[in-house]
Amino acid sequence: MRKLRRGIIAVALCVAICFLAIPVMAFGPSSDVIYDGIDVSRYQGDIDFERVAASGVEMVYIRSSASGDYVDPYFRQNYERAKAAGLKIGFYHAMSARNETEAVQEARFFVQTISGTQPDCKLAMDFGAASSLSASQRNSIARAFLEETERLSGLKTVIYSSAYTARAIWDETMAEEYPIWVAEYGPSEPEDGQWDKWVGFQYSNTGRVDGINGNVDLDYFTEDILLEASGEIPHPDEPKPDNPSKQYIYVRVERGDTLYKLAKKYDTTVQSIVSLNNLSNPDVIIVGERLRIEASGDIPEGAVYYVVQRGDTLYKIARRYNTSVEEIAELNNLSNPDLIYAGQRLLVRSGTLVREYTVKRGDTLGKIAARFNTTVSRLAAINKITNVNLIYPGMTIILSQ
Secondary structure, eight states: OHHHHHHHHHHHHHHHHHHOSSOOOBOEESSSOEEEEEEEOGGGOSOOHHHHHHTTOOEEEEEEEETTTEEOTTHHHHHHHHHHTTOEEEEEEEEOOSSHHHHHHHHHHHHHHHTTOOOSBOEEEEEOOOTTSOHHHHHHHHHHHHHHHHHHHOOOEEEEEEHHHHHHTSOHHHHHHSOEEEEOSSSSSOBOOSOSEESEEEEEEEEOOTTOSSOEEEEEEEGGGBOSSOOOOOOOOOOOOOOTTSOEEEEEOOTTOOHHHHHHHTTOOHHHHHHHHTOSOTTOOOTTOEEEEEOOSOOOTTEEEEEOOTTOOHHHHHHHTTOOHHHHHHHTTOSOTTOOOTTOEEEEEOSSOOEEEEOOTTOOHHHHHHHTTOOHHHHHHHHTOSOTTOOOTTOEEEEEO
């Protein structure tokens, strides 16, 4: 049956190419082994999967969840019945995140929802992105979701996408890292995009299958959408409480930073940063704010890692940590203490960390003092400010010593 179907697809494609006035480039399946499939959600209602399987359907993708708090009411029933009918099963999440932090939260919700199940297919992301987001933003948000899903579940992922989005939105890096399950209705093969092969092709949204009342999406899937090994999905670990024996670095937030970017850069998690810094809203971090981040690896007793920021000098860092330039140079084996660079990790041994704040446009010393529960006179004394009315954006204000 699969060989016959492949022949029909190939003949139809050849006919289309020969007779269309303006030929359209298409991309084909990733392998010769193709499965008949469907994808379902609550909109299909109560499904008789025994009859579905008897009709020739071999694989089903089931919507498990959407956004950050919605579980499809038929998810568990569909999974259990499809499993009992012997169908190969995959799950998809309808994501609606508008930033990377929300994407990470949705990934955790997705994996929590499907924990305890045993899918046969890669976990799918269906990203219904808002039109107000740029292509770059959509790619960053999608990557955050996919990476976190793979990290938490231990399973590979796949992108579900319209053919238009595959051409116009997703970038080459996404195409290199993740396979695509593409949707396009009408042509026998989807139009070309960043990918040269598909692992899934949704070719109709008005299909009819015995055992399902009403329309259902029809798909072809290749063997490459299958997981190499199928096991039970674990429940994501909850963020662990702070361990006083661990070491930490302190990072100053720069323009364009997000918790997701910082977590990825320093090999930690958004949840860990939120917990360590008591952040009530993970979407709101302030330029100039200092965040505590758990450091990896063994470091000398009494020392912490500091990540050099733009404009830093060893003198500024030493002053901030109540230590000396010589001490930092010795700890880090620096031959030239005048030569450090942004992003460099330096060991700093310190008794008391100096808190600081970077002045922003519109700030006054009075506003800063009120925000950090101190006084104008104390800030002026610590920073040797002679004119309390004269501060400027980018200026570093030491808050305590």
